[in-house]
Amino acid sequence: MRADAFLARAGRLPVGSLRDLTGGGGLVVVAPHPDDESLGCGGLIAAAAAEGLPVRLVVVSDGVGSHPNSRSHPPARLRDLREAETLAAASALGLAPARVRFLRLPDRAVPGAGPEAEAAARTIAETARECGAGALFVTWAHDPHCDHQAAARIVALARRLCGAVRVHAYPVWGWSLPAGTEVGPEPAGLRLDVSAHAAAKQAAIRAHRSQVTDLIADDPEGFRLEPAMLARFAGSHEIFLDVPPETEP
Known part of the structure; x- marks a missing residue:
């Protein structure tokens, strides 16, 4: 199916409950970068926290690729800033700092296979067991960003270590795919x-x-979320796509 048709249909998926998504268990949100959790799953996290469900957030990359040329914020300082921002965001959603883990894999070069990916998958699986997770949430494998795709592959590895756990994908950069991009079966x-x-x-x-x-402000190549992108995540519903095991990347 073409991306434009797929995403249009995704926007019309039936409305479900937290229990429908998690089976009544806890949940782990896996974010490739600091901020993906707020964009794609902010409402989910807040709703689960409000209901007292066990929630964990795992941030995969160190986030330092957003401003690679900044002199005021060299990598270590930028990493610390982005982690502090994530903890502030988590607090706004009702999630305590102890419920957030940072894996600090390299931004723009998150591995989707090999020893580092397998170690990340083990951490995610341990986190899922810790909170009795019924579901893992990760970025859509068709998001046109290498780290988002790698995160989806890492969660596929983690799923094999978790037993019976559901996996749901949330699109972030998928909304920017060219309309004619083939993305597989209907959602x-x-x-x-x-x-x-x-x-x-x-x-x-x-x-x-x-x-x-x-x-x-000192990196002309620095990243900033544009208003149109932010508007995409200001709606009343969040989309969670089923990821059956046989379709994992």
């Missing part, structure tokens, strides 16, 4: 109504100041 999954948690989600997104403002 299956659910949408979650997150309108009750819209304020918390927007506060979490704003907490990533290095990504949504000119906080770091």
Whole structure:
């Protein structure tokens, strides 16, 4: 199916509940970069935290690729800033700092296979067992970003270590795919109504100041989320695509 048709249909998936998504267990959100969790799963995290479900967040990359030429924020300082922003975002969503793990794999070069990917998968599987997770959430394998695709492959490895656990994909950069891109069969999954948690989600997104403002102004190649992209994640529902084991990357 073409990306434009796929995403249009994804926007019309049936609305489900947290229990429908997790089977009543906890959940682990896997974010390739600091901020993906707020964009794609901010409402999910806030809703689960409000209901008292065990929630964990695993951030895969160190995030230092967003401003590679900044002199004011060399890699170590930028990594610390982005992790602090993530903890602030998590707090806005009701998630305590102890529930967040940073794997610090290299931004723009997250491995999808090999020893580092396998170690990351083991950490995710351990995190899932720790919170009794019924589901893992990770970026869509067709997102046009190498780290998002690698994160999907890492979660596929983790799934094999977790036993009976569901996997759901959330599109982030998939919305920017060329319309004619082939992405496979039509979507299956659910949408979650997150309108009750819209304020918390927007506060979490704003907490990533290095990504949504000119906080770091000395890198002409620095990344900033554009208003149109942010608007995409201001809706009343979040989309979670089913990832059957046989379709994993």
